[in-house]
Amino acid sequence: MKKTVLTIISLIFATSIFAQFGGPPRLVSPEIDGNNVTIRIRAPKAIKVELNGAFLPVQEVETPMGRMSRPMPVEMKEGDDGVWEYTAKDVVPDFYTYTISVDGVSMLDPNNLKVLRNGQNMSNYLIVPGEKSELYLEAEDQKGTLLKVWYPSPAFGANRRMYVYTPYGYGETNKKYPVLYLQHGGGGDEDAWSSLGRARQIMDNLIAQGKAEPMIVVMPNASPNQLASPDVLEPIPGPSLFGQDMESDEFHAGGAYTKSLVEDIIPYVESHFDVIAKKEGRAIAGLSMGGIYTLYTTARHPELFDYIGVLSMGFTPGRDAKAELTPIKDAGYELYWVGCGETDMAYDNAERLLKALDELNMEHTYFDKVGGHTWDTWRVCLKEMAPLLFK
Amino acid sequence: MKKTVLTIISLIFATSIFAQFGGPPRLVSPEIDGNNVTIRIRAPKAIKVELNGAFLPVQEVETPMGRMSRPMPVEMKEGDDGVWEYTAKDVVPDFYTYTISVDGVSMLDPNNLKVLRNGQNMSNYLIVPGEKSELYLEAEDQKGTLLKVWYPSPAFGANRRMYVYTPYGYGETNKKYPVLYLQHGGGGDEDAWSSLGRARQIMDNLIAQGKAEPMIVVMPNASPNQLASPDVLEPIPGPSLFGQDMESDEFHAGGAYTKSLVEDIIPYVESHFDVIAKKEGRAIAGLSMGGIYTLYTTARHPELFDYIGVLSMGFTPGRDAKAELTPIKDAGYELYWVGCGETDMAYDNAERLLKALDELNMEHTYFDKVGGHTWDTWRVCLKEMAPLLFK
Numbered sequence: 140m141k142k143t144v145l146t147i148i149s150l151i152f153a154t155s156i157f158a159q160f161g162g163p164p165r166l167v168s169p170e171i172d173g174n175n176v177t178i179r180i181r182a183p184k185a186i187k188v189e190l191n192g193a194f195l196p197v198q199e200v201e202t203p204m205g206r207m208s209r210p211m212p213v214e215m216k217e218g219d220d221g222v223w224e225y226t227a228k229d230v231v232p233d234f235y236t237y238t239i240s241v242d243g244v245s246m247l248d249p250n251n252l253k254v255l256r257n258g259q260n261m262s263n264y265l266i267v268p269g270e271k272s273e274l275y276l277e278a279e280d281q282k283g284t285l286l287k288v289w290y291p292s293p294a295f296g297a298n299r300r301m302y303v304y305t306p307y308g309y310g311e312t313n314k315k316y317p318v319l320y321l322q323h324g325g326g327g328d329e330d331a332w333s334s335l336g337r338a339r340q341i342m343d344n345l346i347a348q349g350k351a352e353p354m355i356v357v358m359p360n361a362s363p364n365q366l367a368s369p370d371v372l373e374p375i376p377g378p379s380l381f382g383q384d385m386e387s388d389e390f391h392a393g394g395a396y397t398k399s400l401v402e403d404i405i406p407y408v409e410s411h412f413d414v415i416a417k418k419e420g421r422a423i424a425g426l427s428m429g430g431i432y433t434l435y436t437t438a439r440h441p442e443l444f445d446y447i448g449v450l451s452m453g454f455t456p457g458r459d460a461k462a463e464l465t466p467i468k469d470a471g472y473e474l475y476w477v478g479c480g481e482t483d484m485a486y487d488n489a490e491r492l493l494k495a496l497d498e499l500n501m502e503h504t505y506f507d508k509v510g511g512h513t514w515d516t517w518r519v520c521l522k523e524m525a526p527l528l529f530k
Numbered sequence: 531m532k533k534t535v536l537t538i539i540s541l542i543f544a545t546s547i548f549a550q551f552g553g554p555p556r557l558v559s560p561e562i563d564g565n566n567v568t569i570r571i572r573a574p575k576a577i578k579v580e581l582n583g584a585f586l587p588v589q590e591v592e593t594p595m596g597r598m599s600r601p602m603p604v605e606m607k608e609g610d611d612g613v614w615e616y617t618a619k620d621v622v623p624d625f626y627t628y629t630i631s632v633d634g635v636s637m638l639d640p641n642n643l644k645v646l647r648n649g650q651n652m653s654n655y656l657i658v659p660g661e662k663s664e665l666y667l668e669a670e671d672q673k674g675t676l677l678k679v680w681y682p683s684p685a686f687g688a689n690r691r692m693y694v695y696t697p698y699g700y701g702e703t704n705k706k707y708p709v710l711y712l713q714h715g716g717g718g719d720e721d722a723w724s725s726l727g728r729a730r731q732i733m734d735n736l737i738a739q740g741k742a743e744p745m746i747v748v749m750p751n752a753s754p755n756q757l758a759s760p761d762v763l764e765p766i767p768g769p770s771l772f773g774q775d776m777e778s779d780e781f782h783a784g785g786a787y788t789k790s791l792v793e794d795i796i797p798y799v800e801s802h803f804d805v806i807a808k809k810e811g812r813a814i815a816g817l818s819m820g821g822i823y824t825l826y827t828t829a830r831h832p833e834l835f836d837y838i839g840v841l842s843m844g845f846t847p848g849r850d851a852k853a854e855l856t857p858i859k860d861a862g863y864e865l866y867w868v869g870c871g872e873t874d875m876a877y878d879n880a881e882r883l884l885k886a887l888d889e890l891n892m893e894h895t896y897f898d899k900v901g902g903h904t905w906d907t908w909r910v911c912l913k914e915m916a917p918l919l920f921k
Contacts, residue, residue, distance in 0.1 A: 252647060280689060459758065
């Protein structure tokens, strides 16, 4: 019997036996106690350990782009056994990323398995439960499927990767679902809306609560120099968006991405999933660069989408906003939703969009109860916009 | 124009502007130059930086389980600008995990986005290209879809998560696919075969090269105290496998997992995917604890599977191996595949399995060109076994 128990111990911990038998016990980090968040790390030889977290107190700082408010790093305190600790008190319920800096080396919290990637940078995340964050937590019971799909893209001349969310119960009946095509921003990729944006959890919760129509959400990769996120495939040679002339007609036609969306992605989705393949069953939305793609894809293909969402974006000064919007007005639409806060660096652009919508008497919904050009804004936008789609 | 360029720079790097404008340039790490692997990390204040990688030279060491050969950590050397570096020469082409220890704090390589989780531990990984590793790299062209599915499990009384791989081209015709049900080991979860096991890449490559039949691969979570991997949901209260009596009949009936596989998972897969819902279209395989589930699920449900794969497992001394295998012999099968190396701690168990198969004159394939009880062994096993399925 003793031998059997040893065998099974061995089998289970074979790959991490040294950590299990040799090392000190795992720390609880993060520890979330009501609104207090404690981060811990074992670093007995360190001189200075700092915590860099979105949940820390905000200060005004000078940046290359002017004065900005941002959470400032704090020093952690060393306690027994070389364990450093910091408790942030009265943290507002929300979704937060953080990293730890040990003697100047930025690293992840080794005791927190909740990890995400923002472009080229990794961080941990945590959720302080409460009203604002409740849709970011896993839904109690019914959760949808997330697919990582490689689809042929003749427009790019290669197979590319996108994420597709199908709601719980999809495929159990003959029901056809509407589809939201949801674009990331510059520097992001097909993973961003699911990881940073909590799109699956938000949709699971909204659908489970009866607040949003069950829908499919398609999250493509909109970066011209990527076939998939950079953790999976190295970027391909050729220009990224960076440095392109935002005033050019080519840029505003959306280039290869809009072509790919219309010629590759939508036909793929409509031939592989049970969807309502009509204007009334299609929504498009995007943030920042994805907002640009949304603006110009809908202007050039006003026959495709009844629901339009522009997040943290609008028209640059050089564009004729009314000329861009008129085809959409003429074709008709069900919802034109704009989400942008006054502290968002894209606010001037959003104002130009809102002004043109007003001047054309185009009905629209403007949501301004959000902050800057950050994922906090975009998660809130998805929560607000999704319930209005397909209704 | 200048303003436009600044705007777009801002939009793209909004979330990481401080890292981009303030910090030093990113390092190339890992750098893989032929068979030489260089790891770099910037840590100007560190006293001692060590590299812990599966590609480092192996030494014999004393462990709580006796003398074992394992790669030993090496010291990295500090060069200019506080950048520490180590080059491992003549590394055998393969898939390797690694971490870096900065003054005793184990951390990920901040310049490598390739990250995986093994149970409770995170590490980076890299692939040195060559004959052994070529199936671990992304397939050139056609890649299958990976689905993260939440399915209802009445046997567990909750929704649980599994991964499902569908090959490239799935869903484009009326073709029905065979299914491999692939189980992880103790301490693992539904993510393990895809991340540590490179299952998608291996299957993509084998199928693209015409070496394996296009098949669906279902990778459930077989841990009784998890509804999903621990990065997504905290383990639920109740016993994990650890500490159960491996000689008990209850254990050998597979407990809730075998019940769930037969009553929940197979019916879900067969009603949601285009599959050959017959014995000839079903394979089951598993490693270590998943090998135990494979042994006892097939013994108790010999009518279900024509293809059986037992990796790094076999019968413990207390079991009547022939009694367990006889129902499978009587029901008939196409393939009984056993993969285990002589240095594997489960080798004695595998020997008992092989001996009983011999004594019963049951045709079987034994693959022994593998090492210990590690993911290296299981990746090789999948490469060897998959081409024999459904043929």
